[in-house]
Amino acid sequence: MGNILAIAKRELRNYFATPVGWLSLCGYILLTGFFFTIFLGFYSEQAATMGFDPYGPAEMNVDEYLVSPFFGNANIILLFLCPALTMRLFSEDRKAKSLELLLTSPISTAEIVLGKYLGALSFVLVLFLGTLHYPTLLFWMGDPDPGIMASCYLSWTMMTACFMAVGLMASSFTENQMVAMILAFGILLMFWLLGWAEGSLGSTGFQGSLKDVLSFVSLVNRTEDMQKGLIHTKDLVYFGSFVAFFLFVTHQRVEAYRWR
Amino acid sequence: MIKVEKLSKRYGATTAVQELSFQVPKGEVVGFLGPNGAGKTTTMRIIAGSLGATEGRVTLDGQDVFENPREVKRRIGYLPEVPPLYTDMKVRDYVRFAARLKGVDDINGAAEATIDRVGLAPVAHRIIDHLSKGFRQRCGVAQALVHNPEVLILDEPYSGLDPAQRVEIRDLLKELAQEDRTVILSTHVLGDIEAMCERVVILNNGKMVGQGPISELTKVLGGRTINLSVVRPEGLLDTLSAIPGVLKVTPGEAGTISLFTEPGDIREQVAAAAVPYGLLEFSGRQSLEDIFLHLTQQAEA
Numbered sequence: 228m229g230n231i232l233a234i235a236k237r238e239l240r241n242y243f244a245t246p247v248g249w250l251s252l253c254g255y256i257l258l259t260g261f262f263f264t265i266f267l268g269f270y271s272e273q274a275a276t277m278g279f280d281p282y283g284p285a286e287m288n289v290d291e292y293l294v295s296p297f298f299g300n301a302n303i304i305l306l307f308l309c310p311a312l313t314m315r316l317f318s319e320d321r322k323a324k325s326l327e328l329l330l331t332s333p334i335s336t337a338e339i340v341l342g343k344y345l346g347a348l349s350f351v352l353v354l355f356l357g358t359l360h361y362p363t364l365l366f367w368m369g370d371p372d373p374g375i376m377a378s379c380y381l382s383w384t385m386m387t388a389c390f391m392a393v394g395l396m397a398s399s400f401t402e403n404q405m406v407a408m409i410l411a412f413g414i415l416l417m418f419w420l421l422g423w424a425e426g427s428l429g430s431t432g433f434q435g436s437l438k439d440v441l442s443f444v445s446l447v448n449r450t451e452d453m454q455k456g457l458i459h460t461k462d463l464v465y466f467g468s469f470v471a472f473f474l475f476v477t478h479q480r481v482e483a484y485r486w487r
Numbered sequence: 488m489i490k491v492e493k494l495s496k497r498y499g500a501t502t503a504v505q506e507l508s509f510q511v512p513k514g515e516v517v518g519f520l521g522p523n524g525a526g527k528t529t530t531m532r533i534i535a536g537s538l539g540a541t542e543g544r545v546t547l548d549g550q551d552v553f554e555n556p557r558e559v560k561r562r563i564g565y566l567p568e569v570p571p572l573y574t575d576m577k578v579r580d581y582v583r584f585a586a587r588l589k590g591v592d593d594i595n596g597a598a599e600a601t602i603d604r605v606g607l608a609p610v611a612h613r614i615i616d617h618l619s620k621g622f623r624q625r626c627g628v629a630q631a632l633v634h635n636p637e638v639l640i641l642d643e644p645y646s647g648l649d650p651a652q653r654v655e656i657r658d659l660l661k662e663l664a665q666e667d668r669t670v671i672l673s674t675h676v677l678g679d680i681e682a683m684c685e686r687v688v689i690l691n692n693g694k695m696v697g698q699g700p701i702s703e704l705t706k707v708l709g710g711r712t713i714n715l716s717v718v719r720p721e722g723l724l725d726t727l728s729a730i731p732g733v734l735k736v737t738p739g740e741a742g743t744i745s746l747f748t749e750p751g752d753i754r755e756q757v758a759a760a761a762v763p764y765g766l767l768e769f770s771g772r773q774s775l776e777d778i779f780l781h782l783t784q785q786a787e788a
Contacts, residue, residue: 233587237573244575328571328630330537332588333560485539 230334234342235349238316242350247315251308251350256357258304263361266297289365290375295454297361298379302447305351305387306419310411312350313394314404316343317481322402330484340478344395351387355380375456382453385466389446390415392473399480422447488512489534489638489669494543496529496693503529505693507543511671513637516664518684519673520779526693527673528568531642534671535565547638561590564636568643570627574616578607581615582629589634601633605659621652628659638669645679657682677779691783704778711771713757716743718765726760733757742767 242248270293277287320326329339365371390411397411398404425441425448428434442448446469449462489511496504504526511517519527532538534545536556545552552559573581582598591597602611605625610618615626624644631639644660645653661683664670674680680687681701689697697704717723720742727736727746732753736746746757754771761769 230588233584237576237584241573241575323572323574324567324569325571325573327537327565327567327569328573328585329588331535331560331563331565331571332585333557333590334588335557485537 230332230338231342231345234329234339235344235346238343238346239349239353241346242312247312248350251312252354252357255304255308255354259301259358259361262301262304263297266293266300289369289371290456294365294371294375294379298382298454299451302383302386302450305383305390306415307412308354309351309387309390310394310397310408310415313347313391313398313411314408315398316347316395317398317477318402318404318407321484322404326484336478336481340395340474340481344391344474344477347395348388348391351391352384355383372456375454378456378458379454381458382450385453385463386446386450389466389469389473392470392477396473396477396480399477418444418446421445488548489671490544490546491530491534492544492546494530494533494545495541496526496533496538497541502693504533504540507690507693507695509688509695509698511669513669514667515686516670516672516684518680518687519671519690520675520677520680520687521673521690522675522783524692525690527690528642529693530690531565531640531671531673532567535563535640536560537565561634562636563638563640564631564634565640566627566631566642566644568646570623571630572615572623572626575614577612577614578602578618578622578626578629579611581626582607582633585630586633591634597633597635601629605629605632606655619652620647621649621655624648624652624656625659628656628663632663636668639663639671641670641672643674644672645674645676689779689783696783697778711752712745712747713754713769713771714743714745715757715761715766715770716741716768717761718742718767720744720764723761723764726764727757730756730760 242251270287270289273292274287317326320329362371362376365376366373393414394407394411397414398407400410401407421441422445425438425445428438428441430438449465452459453462491507491509494504494507495502507526507530519530521527529538533540534552536552536559539553547559547562550559573584576584579598579602582602583594586594586597586601602608605628607622607625607629610622615623618626628644631641641660644656648656657679660670660672664683670683672680672684684701686700687698687704688695720738723744724736724738727733727744730753732749732751734747734749736744738744748757754769757771758766758769
């Protein structure tokens with residue numbers, strides 16, 4: 228465990244030792260700010276119009292019309308960000324030959340893989356801290372549901388955990404960081420588009436069965452319920468298995484360095 | 488004691504190391520000698536546990552490197568040809584990080600002692616990326632030394648250093664070798680081996696072509712190169728070629744001649760033949776270079 232933490236700490240510090248970390252932090256806050264402003268504007272416009280509707284509800288639900296759409300749409304930032312954050316994890320280490328230090332130390336491959344994974348994942352959690360002013364504003368100005376808010380952050384974390392596992396795996400396959408990023412992005416985009424494809428299919432016959440398969444595999448669709456405040460055990464199991472699978476492949480790949 | 492038994496490593500169709508067997512007794516300093524691509528790095532990486540062998544075994548005091556990697560790696564310090572540095576870290580943080588990975592109990596104590604030991608104290612607070620090549624090499628040595636291993640494996644520790652840095656690193660390594668450590672050192676510069684090692688293992692094309700104490704190798708194996716310079720070189724070339732045991736005579740500039748002989752000492756005959764031509768200089772010291780050339784050429788033939 229100590230070794231995992233030591234490697235994780237080193238990886239986390241690396242993000243802040245280079246411009247990568249600070250740029251990502253700025254970019255992430257800027258883009259989430261952009262999304263938040265758009266949805267806030269949309270929400271207040273709707274709310275204002277609704278005030279004139281005698282048959283409409285007394286007020287618009289802030290969770291349904293602002294919190295969920297904001298968190299759901301900001302997912303896409305992670306789709307682009309995660310491959311950029313994970314691309315160097317193994318690629319750079321191999322190219323600079325520094326991986327040799329890890330491989331000749333009395334530690335296991337699992338410790339190396341988990342250390343790098345947790346280090347990178349914790350960096351994104353730091354990024355999430357940079358978004359806490361949005362909920363703070365909402366709690367100050369309005370009355371959102373804290374449970375839903377927490378559930379939304381959980382959905383981001385789960386999603387990132389999956390993205391980072393894919394990125395780590397891609398990075399373990401090549402010494403070229405660019406290739407690692409493109410590979411990771413390609414895989415993630417595929418999972419992303421599966422969700423879209425599922426939405427366009429009919430619900431009967433072959434299309435129905437395909438729809439079931441796709442909706443099972445799709446990563447993004449599983450965050451939708453979570454962003455409405457519904458946490459299903461099956462979704463958590465899915466995310467857990469997803470991460471475990473890609474970390475396992477990474478582990479096998481790193482083991483193979485010793486055999487090539 | 489390190490024991491390498493019938494070690495082979497194949498990358499697809501290429502064979503990097505073939506049926507290599509040798510032993511290194513505790514406390515001995517052994518030099519790995521061979522041209523580029525001879526399999527030195529591959530062998531060292533296998534011993535250090537960062538590469539798996541296709542066949543064969545490596546044991547340290549009976550413990551197999553592949554079966555008990557944790558125990559064995561704790562006792563080995565490995566400096567690869569390119570030092571495995573995280574250049575974004577400060578020297579002190581890097582050495583501490585290495586100490587933690589190597590399973591040292593007193594991380595700060597070991598790190599500070601190592602930093603002093605290898606002469607990194609003046610730059611301990613600096614980022615590795617900003618250091619000179621000599622200091623980087625020291626960081627690499629620190630990483631290999633921080634857990635005070637019994638075995639040190641050094642792959643081309645002098646490559647890419649300028650002459651002053653070279654002397655500094657050589658002195659440091661000599662000191663380390665004297666502390667009852669088993670040291671395996673690879674290089675293609677023969678002088679380094681002659682200066683430090685008690686024994687050499689000579690590799691060529693993945694196979695061992697010779698091993699033994701340097702003094703013994705020079706006695707048994709290899710011809711020697713004799714360099715002489717005379718006042719009147721005319722006619723001497725033919726005279727020298729006629730001496731039995733002389734393989735090749737090469738005339739140089741301004742009366743210098745170098746000749747290569749078969750195994751066996753024929754210095755006396757050569758000197759006697761050269762005196763009538765006005766012999767000015769004569770040197771017939773047998774160097775590791777001659778043995779090396781002899782052995783590797785023999786292996787190719």
